[in-house]
Amino acid sequence: MKPIFYIVSLIPIFIVRAVLSTIFKTGLYKLSKAYKITLKNLKMSYKNLNQTQLEKLALESFIETLLSSYETIQSWSRPIHISGKKIFRVENNFLLNKYINDRNGVAVIAIHNRSVDMLLKWINTKSETTTLYKKVKIEMLNRFVKKQREGKTNKVYETNMSGVRKIFQAFKAGKTICIAADQVPQRGMGEYVKLFNNDAYTTTLASSMLYKTKKPGVFICLNSFGNNKLGITIKPTKESIYKDSEYKLSLNKSIEELININPIDYSWEYKRYRRPPSGEDPYSDI
Numbered sequence: 559m560k561p562i563f564y565i566v567s568l569i570p571i572f573i574v575r576a577v578l579s580t581i582f583k584t585g586l587y588k589l590s591k592a593y594k595i596t597l598k599n600l601k602m603s604y605k606n607l608n609q610t611q612l613e614k615l616a617l618e619s620f621i622e623t624l625l626s627s628y629e630t631i632q633s634w635s636r637p638i639h640i641s642g643k644k645i646f647r648v649e650n651n652f653l654l655n656k657y658i659n660d661r662n663g664v665a666v667i668a669i670h671n672r673s674v675d676m677l678l679k680w681i682n683t684k685s686e687t688t689t690l691y692k693k694v695k696i697e698m699l700n701r702f703v704k705k706q707r708e709g710k711t712n713k714v715y716e717t718n719m720s721g722v723r724k725i726f727q728a729f730k731a732g733k734t735i736c737i738a739a740d741q742v743p744q745r746g747m748g749e750y751v752k753l754f755n756n757d758a759y760t761t762t763l764a765s766s767m768l769y770k771t772k773k774p775g776v777f778i779c780l781n782s783f784g785n786n787k788l789g790i791t792i793k794p795t796k797e798s799i800y801k802d803s804e805y806k807l808s809l810n811k812s813i814e815e816l817i818n819i820n821p822i823d824y825s826w827e828y829k830r831y832r833r834p835p836s837g838e839d840p841y842s843d844i
Contacts, residue, residue: 559702564635566628571644571786574628578621592827593620594844599826602840603754618822622672622782626825629673629788634706638679645680647783650776650792657774658685663732665775667764667795667809669740669816670825672780672788678707678736680790681778688713688728689736690721718744722763729767739764740813742833750835753810759833760810768795769805779816781823791819 587593597616604612632641657664666681668674681687691707693716694700707714713728715721729735742748743761751760768775775795783789796812798804817824831840 559698560635563631567632567635567641569628571625571628575621575625575786578624582617582621587617587620590620591844592623593617595829595841596620596623596826598841598844599828599830600821602756602831604821605755615821616826619824619826622822623825623827626672626823630675633673633676633679634702638676638683642676642680642788644786644788645780645790646787647789648792649790650794651790653794654681654684654776654778654792657776658734660774661732663729663771663773664734665729665764665768665773666734666736667775667777667812668736668738669777669779669813670738670828671816671823672782674738674780675703675706676788677778677780677790679709681734681736682709682712685734686711686713687734687736688715688725690715690717690725690738692717692741719747722747725763726767729773730771737761737764739809740830741828742830745833749806751806751810753830754814756831757835758810758831760806762806765799765805765809768799769802772800775799777812777816779819779823781820791816 593616596619597612600612600616607615654664654666668677678687678689689707689712691704691714694703704714713724715724725735725737739761742759747763748759748761750757752758753760764775777793777795779791781789781791793812793816796808798808829841834840
């Protein structure tokens, strides 16, 4: 599988972008379920935008999502010093370095902005990590993805109660852990917390670990900066994540801030607002 991805990764990204732009001019993308979900999520998240603005944002985001899949293929098939050479700036790099060097444990909380696999490989140039992942339904692809994320020394566990216990143990032992905290957790592993003023079923794992242990954490994401260049944004956790009445909402507030850096980079095609407290599926018309 890796040789196939390697061949695909040899195609220059400006050519991939040009081909996608040409295809999207046909307007057929509007029939795509992923585009419709993207548009629905944007409508629910940015209620101040009109229909024209939302459709423009949805199209731009849809293109960037496909490009991020290409970036993932690159990260799977090439070493990070090659696949990550488009990363030309890192904001607050010193902060992550400090926490890793302190060897007291740090929670690196990511969101699905562009390629999380490229981001994880960049983090692994600094530290071994313990991460959670959602099992891929196709078994052969699942084994491949897990192997890529494990590398030689990293620990990767499924997102279930067993995996949660293991990542918590690693955190308490002073390890670097990575968690994507912006997707719908399994039933019983989350709570309803406001996200863009919507009741979103949200994981409490990252916020609870930080609140209980008082260990440091950072929020991190990958962003595009034009001319096919990428940057990494690292932000410290807010003080409110260590306070009893605020730590759950604090997580989603930080996620909102990361998304708002450049909304087209976010994976809006994911049904983030499914399983609302009312029981009414907002995606039932798609």
